[in-house]
Structure formats: C-alpha cells, structure tokens
Amino acid sequence: MDYSGKIMVLPLVVMLLVAFGASKVFSLQSPPIGIASQGTIIYGQPTGLRGTSWFGLDITADPRENYKMTKDYFDFMIETFPNMNFLSLPCAAITIMPNVGTGDYTTINTDRLNLLKDFISWCKPLGIKVLISNYWQNVFATAGIIAYWEFMANEFLGEDTVVGFDLINEPWGKVSNNAERQQVWDSYRDIIDAIRAIDPTRTVYVQSVYDHEDGSLWRSLLQSSPVNRDNVVYISHLYSNHWSTGAWYDPWTAPWSDEYQAGDYVAGKQVLLDQDITSSLYDRFGFIKQELGFPVAITEIAFISSAEGLKWGEDVLDVLNQWGIDWTYHCWYTNVDRPMSLTYPDGTLRPQSTTVQNNI
Numbered sequence: 001m002d003y004s005g006k007i008m009v010l011p012l013v014v015m016l017l018v019a020f021g022a023s024k025v026f027s028l029q030s031p032p033i034g035i036a037s038q039g040t041i042i043y044g045q046p047t048g049l050r051g052t053s054w055f056g057l058d059i060t061a062d063p064r065e066n067y068k069m070t071k072d073y074f075d076f077m078i079e080t081f082p083n084m085n086f087l088s089l090p091c092a093a094i095t096i097m098p099n100v101g102t103g104d105y106t107t108i109n110t111d112r113l114n115l116l117k118d119f120i121s122w123c124k125p126l127g128i129k130v131l132i133s134n135y136w137q138n139v140f141a142t143a144g145i146i147a148y149w150e151f152m153a154n155e156f157l158g159e160d161t162v163v164g165f166d167l168i169n170e171p172w173g174k175v176s177n178n179a180e181r182q183q184v185w186d187s188y189r190d191i192i193d194a195i196r197a198i199d200p201t202r203t204v205y206v207q208s209v210y211d212h213e214d215g216s217l218w219r220s221l222l223q224s225s226p227v228n229r230d231n232v233v234y235i236s237h238l239y240s241n242h243w244s245t246g247a248w249y250d251p252w253t254a255p256w257s258d259e260y261q262a263g264d265y266v267a268g269k270q271v272l273l274d275q276d277i278t279s280s281l282y283d284r285f286g287f288i289k290q291e292l293g294f295p296v297a298i299t300e301i302a303f304i305s306s307a308e309g310l311k312w313g314e315d316v317l318d319v320l321n322q323w324g325i326d327w328t329y330h331c332w333y334t335n336v337d338r339p340m341s342l343t344y345p346d347g348t349l350r351p352q353s354t355t356v357q358n359n360i
Contacts, residue, residue: 048324049129049163050360051086052077052342053299054119055331057112058092058135066335068347069115074122077332080353083360085128088299088328090169091116092135113155124161131205131328132156133166133299140174142187146194153198164203166235166299167191172211181209185225192229205297207235213253215283222292233326236285237300239340240312246304246339255279260308269315281319289323296323300330302340305351313352317359329356 054077056067063069078084091112116132123130136148149165156162167188168174175181192204206227208218222234240257241248248257255277259268272281282290289296298320303313320327329352334341342353 049086049297049326050321051084051088051128051328052081052332052356053088053090053133053328053330055090055334057116058090063112063115068333069119071118071122073333073347074119076347078126080349081357081360083357085360086131086163086326086328087119087123087128088131088133088166088330089116089119090133090135092169108151120156120159120161128161129163130161131163131166131297131299133169133205135169140168140171140180140184140187142190145187146191149191149195150198153195153202157199164205164233165195166205166207168207170212170237171207171209172214175209182225184209185221185227188227189229192227192232196229201231203231203233204229205233205235205299207237212237212284213279215280215285215287216278218284219287222288233295233297234285234288235297235299237330238281238284238298238316239300239302240316241302241304241309241340243302243340244336244338246309253279256312260312263308265308265311265315268312269319272315272319281316285325286319286323289325295326297326297328299328301327302330303352303355304339310352310355313355314359317355321359 054067054069056063056069059067120130132152134145134148136145145168149167152165168184168191171184172181175184188206195202195204208214208221210217210221239249240254240260248254248261251257256268256271259265259271271277273286274280275282275287277283280286285296285298288294301313301316301320303309303316317327329342331341333343333347335345337345339350340352341350342356343349
C-alpha cells in the first residue's frame, strides 16, 4: 500500500491519543480509523478499478444459454473494453439454502460455482479483479449469510483475482423499519468476523441499509454506528433512469433530472456535485471518500443511449474518476431489451458502451 503523503498523519494521531484517549480520538473519526492487527493504520486509497457488472449467475435458468455467460462473449467484452480491470459478478444462486433461518446448506450448485470459477480463470491472466456480490437472499437471515460467506471464504482463500466480497446486495430492500435496519447493519460485523476467521486479509464491500438515494441517512449511520472493521469498501448504486423503461427518475430521486432532460448540462453537472443538494452524488456517496477518506465503489451504474442520457453518463463517470471511486457499469448483457443494458438482445452494442469505454 502506498503511504506517500501520509507521514505527517501518524504523529497527529499519536498526539490525539495522548491528549484525549483512544475513545475520544475515535469519536472524532467518522467512521474511526481502522487499526490492523500489526498496528498499521489503514487509509482509503483510490484503486482505479473500472469495468462492468455482468448479471446472470443469480438467475434460475441456465446463465450460459440465456445470459450468454460464455468464453466467446467474455472475449467479446474484453475486445470491447480492453482497458477494463474490474468485473462484478452477482452470485446469488451458487448455493441453495432451503431453510434461510438455519444457515444449513444442503446443496451446492456446482454448475454455477464452476461458472464463477471459469470467470475468475479468464480474468486472472488479464489482471482483471473480480468482485463476488451476494444477490442471494430476498429476506434477511444472518446465519444464512454467514454460512454463505464462510463457504466462499474457504473456496477462494488465497485467490487474489477476487478483489473482495460484496456482503449483501441492496439490504435496504429487505428491511421495513429502523430497528431492522440497525439489526442488518450490526450483523455486518459478525459476517466480516466470520470471513476474517478464515481469510484475515479479505476485503469486504458494505452497502447501506438505506435506499441509495438517502445519502444523508447513510452519513448519519456512518457517524453514529460505523462498521469499525479494517479493509472495508463502501458501496452505492446509481441510476438516472428506470432500469426497464428508460424513463428519467423524478427530481427527488434524481435531482439532476430536469437539467439534463432540458439539455442544460453545465447546471446539471453542478447539481451532481452540490454538497447542499439532497441526493446529489456528493450527498449519496461522495462524502464518504471526500470527507471520511474511505474507499467507495459504485457497483451498479447505468444510463441510456439518448443524447442527454449519454451526457449524464459521461459527466458521472468523469466525477467518479476524479474522486478516485471504483465503478462497474451494470449490466453487460440481459436477455430482455432493457434500454440501460450495454447490448441489445442480439448482442450488438448500444451507444453508451462507447461512453463507458472512453472512461475506463
């Protein structure tokens, strides 16, 4: 890890520890600086990971047939995006757990597990890092999720092509009140500890228990109840338009909507960046990197092929790259003609692929 430019921080931390005591020092950090077991302070460094998210492993039908998750299409992806170095793979259906409350795995879906391993073997010689993302559960069950990740941690122990584990995809969709949100958030620590008992150095990716538009709520959560574990990357998702219809979201969900639809791109980009606008990029996730200094990844981002949609995508990817935030465009291929997919159902490329390519 590069610690250049951080030398003066260590004396400051030591002085604060002496003057205030450890507990008060941590109260000044949001979330607290992580101290690794060997005593090294972990800083959030930009990693420059950029690529695509390939949905399909978590579906019940054969993903090779219906989602073209084959070596030929993988090679086509690499030809299309030769500079990509990041691939997110949603992997809900690798394991089957009939009783979600017990954490008892009775069947391993070897076909999907082997397909995941195929992707990792294809990525490895190219230097592409793979994020395994848990799209498994429709309900929340801590024991089941721990068992899932214990299996994954053992399966990929020592595999450095796997950049990390995305613990729970969109957990905000699995809770209905603040008590349940806090329960899920607190469970992250148990899940991480279970993984680290097997693989102490494995990076974990954590998503907010609030809707991705609720940046101010996520800020409050990080300040009041941080995960407080080392080697954590924080995740958000970002869409300007409805995934299946392509309609622009309303200005509450997407405050830049009116400006981009009107072609006022200068004003639109300012809305993306404005620290005082609720649901701006800064409010949603930028503060985590800009203020707290922790790594951030946008593992689902998508936009449409209209002139204003492509301009929005260009501006957003430019912001992410400037902030040193990792990202993957979602998704590479679907079997349905959704306007935010990178390809049409016949596999031909949509115009936004050029925008993605230019920003990788």
